[in-house]
Amino acid sequence: GQSLEQPSEVTAVEGAIVQINCTYQTSGFYGLSWYQQHDGGAPTFLSYNALDGLEETGRFSSFLSRSDSYGYLLLQELQMKDSASYFCAPYTGRRALTFGSGTRLQVQP
Amino acid sequence: DGGITQSPKYLFRKEGQNVTLSCEQNLNHDAMYWYRQDPGQGLRLIYYSQIVNDFQKGDIAEGYSVSREKKESFPLTVTSAQKNPTAFYLCASSSATENTGELFFGEGSRLTVL
Numbered sequence: 001g002q003s004l005e006q007p008s009e010v011t012a013v014e015g016a017i018v019q020i021n022c023t024y025q026t027s028g029f030y031g032l033s034w035y036q037q038h039d040g041g042a043p044t045f046l047s048y049n050a051l052d053g054l055e056e057t058g059r060f061s062s063f064l065s066r067s068d069s070y071g072y073l074l075l076q077e078l079q080m081k082d083s084a085s086y087f088c089a090p091y092t093g094r095r096a097l098t099f100g101s102g103t104r105l106q107v108q109p
Numbered sequence: 110d111g112g113i114t115q116s117p118k119y120l121f122r123k124e125g126q127n128v129t130l131s132c133e134q135n136l137n138h139d140a141m142y143w144y145r146q147d148p149g150q151g152l153r154l155i156y157y158s159q160i161v162n163d164f165q166k167g168d169i170a171e172g173y174s175v176s177r178e179k180k181e182s183f184p185l186t187v188t189s190a191q192k193n194p195t196a197f198y199l200c201a202s203s204s205a206t207e208n209t210g211e212l213f214f215g216e217g218s219r220l221t222v223l
Contacts, residue, residue, distance in 0.1 A: 033212075041216075043212075044214070045210075048210030050210070087151060089210070094165070095140070096167065097142075097154075098154065098168075099144070099152040099153070102151050
């Protein structure tokens with residue numbers, strides 16, 4: 001079967017670091033994407049990991065462990081504008097992304 | 110500017126009516142996708158197409174239909190068979206030849222059944 005798990009909500013303060021975990025079970029796994037979505041808006045692409053390890057893009061980093069079927073998104077130096085929903089999305093053998101239910105991040109002053 | 114255009118942005122429908130949501134892209138992408146999002150939920154895949162004149166059912170295709178007659182266009186019809194069509198619909202595209210996991214999304218169409 002196919003499953004995808006990430007925490008439903010995370011709260012952190014400005015300037016802090018937060019990690020959003022994602023565990024997945026899929027067939028034909030190619031890689032793991034991360035998306036950000038602000039309320040009422042469209043998802044925007046943050047990162048994609050095809051290989052094990054850490055990918056860094058500015059304040060955001062993403063990690064993948066294929067053997068553990070696990071990944072995480074790391075957000076550093078949190079800003080109020082980072083308050084949004086974050087989705088992990090495995091890219092699978094059917095050549096389409098499957099999105100999880102998302103993690104709602106609330107950044108407090 | 111390249112991008113994906115969805116229309117209409119807001120749509121109201123009476124029960125029993127079919128409606129068609131438009132999705133056009135000028136990114137020269139081969140692959141296009143339709144997702145549905147309910148409040149506070151993730152995105153669920155309705156249909157996707159990797160190439161013109163070909164498309165596949167996603168996870169929740171019942172009550173929906175699509176066509177892919179042109180590379181640039183991937184319209185979605187929400188039929189009267191869809192029992193709970195009120196939702197936010199998102200169209201996306203990607204380059205099928207570059208496996209980067211990156212989808213480009215339109216601004217979405219919000220459908221409300223009255």
